[in-house]
Amino acid sequence: MDNIAKLRLYLNDKEGKGFADEELEQLLSETGCVSCAAAEGWTLFATRIDITGTKKYTVGIETYEKASLNDQIKAALNNAQYFKEKCTCKGKNASFILRTTTKVGL
Numbered sequence: 436m437d438n439i440a441k442l443r444l445y446l447n448d449k450e451g452k453g454f455a456d457e458e459l460e461q462l463l464s465e466t467g468c469v470s471c472a473a474a475e476g477w478t479l480f481a482t483r484i485d486i487t488g489t490k491k492y493t494v495g496i497e498t499y500e501k502a503s504l505n506d507q508i509k510a511a512l513n514n515a516q517y518f519k520e521k522c523t524c525k526g527k528n529a530s531f532i533l534r535t536t537t538k539v540g541l
Contacts, residue, residue: 470518471518471524474519
């Protein structure tokens with residue numbers, strides 16, 4: 436498996452809707468390893484969460500409700516921390532800040 440495919444798997448973006456190949460290549464070139472690239476990708480994903488989208492919808496007799504905005508951001512940043520801890524490059528080009536206590540007021 437090449438690094439782009441592995442990174443897509445780590446970012447839960449198997450269909451390629453979240454990141455373009457060029458973006459993933461840039462993440463890989465700017466970080467020291469695939470784990471650091473995944474951590475950075477999840478951090479970016481946290482900034483892209485749709486804050487205006489539909490929160491609740493119904494299909495037939497079933498009703499679906501999105502997780503709260505804070506929960507979505509926290510989950511993305513927790514994923515970032517998880518992959519940062521799996522770093523194999525031990526710090527080479529891998530210095531970014533994770534803010535896992537971010538709160539968004541509506």
